[in-house]
Amino acid sequence: MNSNSEIKSLLQKFVLNQCTPEETNEVIAYYKKNKLTEDFPTVEDIQDLLGEMPKMSQQTADSIFASILSSTKEEESVIEINSKKSNFKKYISIAASIVVLLGIGFAYQKDVFKTKTQPKFDFKSTDIVLQLENGNTQIISENNKVEVRDADGNVVGNQDGDKIVYDDNSALEKTTYNTIKIPYGKKFRLQLSDGTLVHLNAGTTLRYPVKFIAGENRQVFLDGEAFFDVAKDKKHPFIVNADALNVRVLGTHFNVSNYPEDAATDVVLVEGSVGMYRSNEEFDADKNTILKPGFKGSFNRENTLISTKAVITDIYTSWINGGLTFRNMTFKNIITKLERRYNVTIINKNEKLANEKFNASFSDESIEKVMSYFNDIHGINYTIKNNQILIK
Incomplete structure (x- = not known):
């Protein structure tokens, strides 16, 4: 974080629980480096206040972040907030209290936010x-x-x-x-x-x-998979945030797959042009990955590298019309995708299958026909009872 505007942006996202893991780490590093000694709230205070955070107005948030940015200097002014005055100092301290929360454990901090602001x-x-x-x-x-x-x-x-x-x-x-x-x-x-x-x-x-x-900017946040037919607007870029990846376009047709079981977030471009870049970076057309139609860009979540290759785009967009495609995919991941597609529970007792990789394509088929294919071609034995499939 090299400027006050960047710091402010990240602090604002953090307090509103919109940071990616990488951005959260930047916030942590910033506070450790500056060794802030703000009057930290207790864990109980944080739990109580998290429920109030979504109600905070933009004006209030801006005032809070302005105060945070000046917290390493001598106190120069007092910012007046008409509503919830008694909570002002605690609101300011919440961002700094990440260091305290780290002492309790990052997993705890993550659970607090999820249970308070985003019920599962x-x-x-x-x-x-x-x-x-x-x-x-x-x-x-x-x-x-x-x-x-x-x-x-x-x-x-x-x-x-x-x-x-x-x-x-x-x-x-x-x-x-x-x-x-x-x-x-x-x-x-x-x-x-x-x-x-x-x-x-x-x-x-x-x-x-x-x-x-x-x-x-026209920005949306995606967990899962979506196909975007973006309306053209040169003055307002359209940005899809998929966790640690941003996809930036002006007007085009593309698919983004960002499911948790996959090792990569995939972007498949059907028409137009899109830029792929890490969500903690600014877009730079000269440095970022620019996809051409007929190509797939894959963002590796482990090393954050982006690779591209030519593909048949219909394979990756067939789901819109009921299709289902697996390419070099482990059976463990295939199970997850079948459960999601058909809303069934699959229990695999054949552990040797879990990491075997398969290729398969289906049109708008029933789960019975999909499982029959795996039995006929790959000899996978199974039984179906109600909404539960048992693989032997």
């Missing part, structure tokens, strides 16, 4: 869930035709079956995020306020602005 979603449920920025949730039924409203009751879009279309004419003047969570066994579509169409695969979470604001 059961992907094996049957409900598509829409979460508003204030934490309220709505169940999305694919058979409905209803208006989509924000926390204040204002209409921001319309749902018609398996698609929500957001309205660019809503009165919103600041970036407000919704999060949609797609369970196993289902797919869904979103048309964002700029006209970008997003196909969401099973077991996917997408966090996105209800309305894109003029002068700001």
Whole structure:
């Protein structure tokens, strides 16, 4: 972190629980280096305050971060915050208290944030869930035709079956995020306020602005898999954040697969041009990886290197129309993807299979036909009872 603007940006993301692991490490390193001696809150204080953090206004956040940035100097001024004055010092201290939390254990810190701000979603449920920025949730039924409203009751879009279309004419003047969570066994579509169409695969979470604001990048956050048909807008780059990877475009068609069981995040470009770069870096067209149509870029999560190769793009986008493809994939990973696709439980008692690699492609087939293929071609024995598959 070489400038105050970079420090401020990372501190803001940290307090709002939006940092990647790499960015969190940068925040930790910054505070260790500067040896801040702010009046740390207790762990109990942090637990209590985390529930309040999402309610913090942008103006309040900016004031807090300005104070944090000056905390290594003599106190020069007092920042007035009208609401929750008694918590001001504690809010300032939360970012610094990462050092204290490290003493308790990084795993504890991670669990606190997840339980307080992001309750675990059961992907094996049957409900598509829409979460508003204030934490309220709505169940999305694919058979409905209803208006989509924000926390204040204002209409921001319309749902018609398996698609929500957001309205660019809503009165919103600041970036407000919704999060949609797609369970196993289902797919869904979103048309964002700029006209970008997003196909969401099973077991996917997408966090996105209800309305894109003029002068700001169009940024969304993806866990899982999605195909993006991005509306062209040269003034407002479209950025997909997939954990430690950013994918930057102006207008194009591409697929991003960012599932946790995979060793790499894959970007497959169908049309246009995209740039791939680490999320803790600034985009640089001269230095970053630029994909051409017909190529796949793979971001290795372990060493953060990006490699590219020519591919048949239809293989990687066939899921939109019900297809299923495995390329040089371990059976262990195939099981995970089958569970996600068909919302079934698979128990593998043949441990020798786990790390064997397979290639296979299916159209819109049932789980029974997929398992029959593995039995016929690879001699994998199994039984199916209700929603559970036992591999012997």
